[in-house]
Amino acid sequence: MENIIEVKNIKRYYKIAKEEKGFWASLKSLVNKKYEIKKAVDDISFEIKKGEITGFIGKNGAGKSTTIKMLSGILYPDSGTVKIDGYIPYKQRKQYVKNIGVVFGQKSQLHWDLPLIESFELMKYIYKIPKKVYEENLKKFVELLDMEDFINQPVRQLSLGQRMRGDIVAALLHSPKLVFLDEPTIGLDVVAKEKIREFIKYMNKNEQTTIIFTTHDMQDIEKVCERLIIIDQGKKVYDGTIAEIKNKYSNIKNIEVMYEDGSKEMKTFDINKIPMNQVMEKLFTEESIKDISICEPEIDGIIRDIYEGKIELNADTKGE
Amino acid sequence: MGELRTMMQMLKMSFLTRLEYRVDTLVATTAVFVRESMNIIVIYLALLKFDKINDWNVDEMLFLFSILFVTYAFVVSIFADLRHFSDMIRGGRFDRLVIRPRGLLIQLILNNADLMASAGHGTLGIILFIVSAGRVGIVWNATTIMYYVGAIIGGILIQGGMFIFFSSLCFYFVELESVREILYWNMRKFAGYPISIYSKLIQGLMIYVVPFAFVNYFPAQYLLRKPDMANYNELYMYIAPLVGVVVYALAYVFWRISVKRYTSTGN
16 A cells, blocks of 8 residues: 655744743843743654554643644644645645545534534535535435434534534545544543444545544554554654554563452562562562452553653664 | 635524524624614714814714725624634634635635624614715715725725734734724724814824725715815825725735744744
């Protein structure tokens, strides 16, 4: 498969005015303002093939949104290049955005006071969607996402899950080749999340839509994505499959220890450093232990350890 | 063609939104109408005492006012979204426009049209026009009617251009409400009277900087020919409808330059 996205060494720095405390300091800053440079995105490169579903994760403020904004043409990179489907997003805006769909989970594009269908109609005109395509897509999406009951209800009366489904449909009516989903499952219940995941998988499988997905929910990543890119402090720290990362850290074991007084404690061991038999020996010498259970590392835990700096990712962990 | 249909859908959505809140719509429209009418009534009563200001009688002044209201009725709906443009930038809603395959300005026009304000200003403008137009001695023929229509369109473009200009400034400075308030709204208040009553400085501002004089004063002069026109170049009367096109074009160019800053500097 050929690449649809090619990102080379993009950087994006922000100048943030330094807030100074105290009256004189703030007065002084009126004349002589000091700035701090924040490296939102600091030299990121990757390629994405047509039809891939890629999960993008990172702590709040790690640079995910800035990266998505550069990919969708909202921001220029300070340096580096982005090429998507033959276009340079921030230079050939109008041509480029015809082929993409973007869902910002935290910012609805639906018209608050009007029935959902009115916002869809607006998309039809804005994207100049041929009548036949529009009707087919609408029918298909409404069926897949169970929206018959509320498509004629004003958006303000919808639940968050219903609204999010509406937002996803609004972004996909023009059959985009590439879709950016920025936290599409934020704040949703398990059922609504599942519905959205199923839909994303369906679109990828049946329409060959390339999907880039940011989330804080590891379940989303495990259930939907083949590939995972982790960003931390503006840098790419991991790029590979989920199976690989799990494999890589299968040496990290979590042992839950229950004491006789009923209290529990979680201990983490690296069996490459301390073999399991030594771990056990050490544990059994402690008297008051009632029970132990060994847990395989979950993706959640691994990601948390990466965020907290407990796991150092080096060049060779960046799977290809 | 696609642009027109998009705008029609936006207008339809603004209408439907108003229908969702019928009572609110009615109350708000009435409130705008009453508020603006009160202003006019106060001015009217004051004028009765003076009889004439710089040779303009009460009916001629009402005619001057009517142009202001009729043009604003269009402006307030067509350019409604630009009134709170700094909020739009800060709230990140502008990003949404960037990722749609349309011109950025065209997506703002007629969006969230303030139909209540339009109805309020429009009704008052038409009433003032009906009351005054017959009594100020204008001969309505093909030429004057065409000029009048041209001047109204010009007036809409001038004020729309100013809205676009102030919105463009939001790309450089985040908070601008106060500047706009002083320049736009105060000048608009001044524009209710013949500009010849003001100091040279304010006259200059109203002709060359915030060109409200071309919205109503010079068009009214073309139709009324009052003696105070001798203070100005006669050409100004004839070019009034064209000034709108020029102001709008300049504002659009400035908008294009400023928008570039948005994507290159971010938020």
